[in-house]
Amino acid sequence: MVVVGIESTAHTASVGIVDERANVLGLASDMYRPTAGGIHPREAANHHVELLPNLVKTALESAHVRPTEVEGVAFAQGPGLGPCLRAGATVARMLALTWDRPLVPVNHCVAHVEIARVLSGLDDPMLLYASGGNTQVIAYARGRYRVLGETLDIGIGNFLDKLWIELGGTFPGGPALEKEAQAGTELHPLPYSVHGMDVAFSGILTATLALRAKGVSRPDLAYSVEATAYAMLTEITERALAHRRRDTVVLGGGVACNERLRGMVRTMVEGRGGTMYAPPRSLCVDNGAMIAWTGHLALRAGQTSAVEQSAVQPRQRTDLVLTPWRGG
Ligand code: ATP
Numbered sequence: 001m002v003v004v005g006i007e008s009t010a011h012t013a014s015v016g017i018v019d020e021r022a023n024v025l026g027l028a029s030d031m032y033r034p035t036a037g038g039i040h041p042r043e044a045a046n047h048h049v050e051l052l053p054n055l056v057k058t059a060l061e062s063a064h065v066r067p068t069e070v071e072g073v074a075f076a077q078g079p080g081l082g083p084c085l086r087a088g089a090t091v092a093r094m095l096a097l098t099w100d101r102p103l104v105p106v107n108h109c110v111a112h113v114e115i116a117r118v119l120s121g122l123d124d125p126m127l128l129y130a131s132g133g134n135t136q137v138i139a140y141a142r143g144r145y146r147v148l149g150e151t152l153d154i155g156i157g158n159f160l161d162k163l164w165i166e167l168g169g170t171f172p173g174g175p176a177l178e179k180e181a182q183a184g185t186e187l188h189p190l191p192y193s194v195h196g197m198d199v200a201f202s203g204i205l206t207a208t209l210a211l212r213a214k215g216v217s218r219p220d221l222a223y224s225v226e227a228t229a230y231a232m233l234t235e236i237t238e239r240a241l242a243h244r245r246r247d248t249v250v251l252g253g254g255v256a257c258n259e260r261l262r263g264m265v266r267t268m269v270e271g272r273g274g275t276m277y278a279p280p281r282s283l284c285v286d287n288g289a290m291i292a293w294t295g296h297l298a299l300r301a302g303q304t305s306a307v308e309q310s311a312v313q314p315r316q317r318t319d320l321v322l323t324p325w326r327g328g
């Protein structure tokens, strides 16, 4: 049996079909790309409403799955942009009612954790979750995932996107900045803002734009920004490992696609005698497969929702969600 998972928290509309052993049988995604500036929530939501029905069809067809083989319909309930979340939730409710299957609300951040955890084969790893809106170091303890450290201002991905647009590029900035950084040679000092297990990025943005005004090249800026920001993330992950006496780390979120970040965290973890795992890129970025897999876990733990009680929760926090499948 499979679970269908629907992701629509921000820029990406995605449908995943996953079986009970976490095999991704089908995955169909489409990203809304604004022509200029950042994401407009309404425009993104319109994009999702328009595309989701076809993405469902494509994902089911590529998985060779019929609706009768679907065990449940999972959707990302939060956190995210209200109009975008409602687009995915509406499609999920419609499918659950049409197919007469349970509706399973899933937390988007927990889904990033669970897909990375199952693919890694690691039982109880620390997670560095680095995406557009979120930057958190997470570990499981007593019934839920706990946020040990996080950004004090903006998410790392939103920071990279904003910076890249200020430097004349277009959304998404993270991957473009990664390419640009490959040609960088000189490391310019930027504010290194680590506070215990928390980080802050806005000072780097201001300082980078000041360096740009002084004529520093874009590749050098990209290199300096990556080296500084990813060192900060690596440091708070190491502090969390030492504090919790753990030695395994998994990465999740779109920024976990980045080779420099992967390399820096790997070097740190292996230097401590531990193991690091990063999922394939298609499963680091927002995707319906992680929602479907977490839907399996939630469904088995009895976490289903009546349609009338399935309102989206744009501000739902990782550490407020119960994860009974992980034990008491
Ligand atoms: P969340 O709701 O979990 O915050 P999100 O909506 O930001 O998720 P993701 O797909 O998890 O979506 O992450 C998107 C972010 O990842 C964007 O900010 C993008 O610039 C960044 N990103 C993608 N690829 C790379 C890369 N190679 N290097 C750095 N950043 C990247």
Ligand code: FE2
Pocket (backbone or CB within 6 Å): 108, 112, 131, 132, 253, 254, 285, 286
């Ligand atoms: Fe995400």
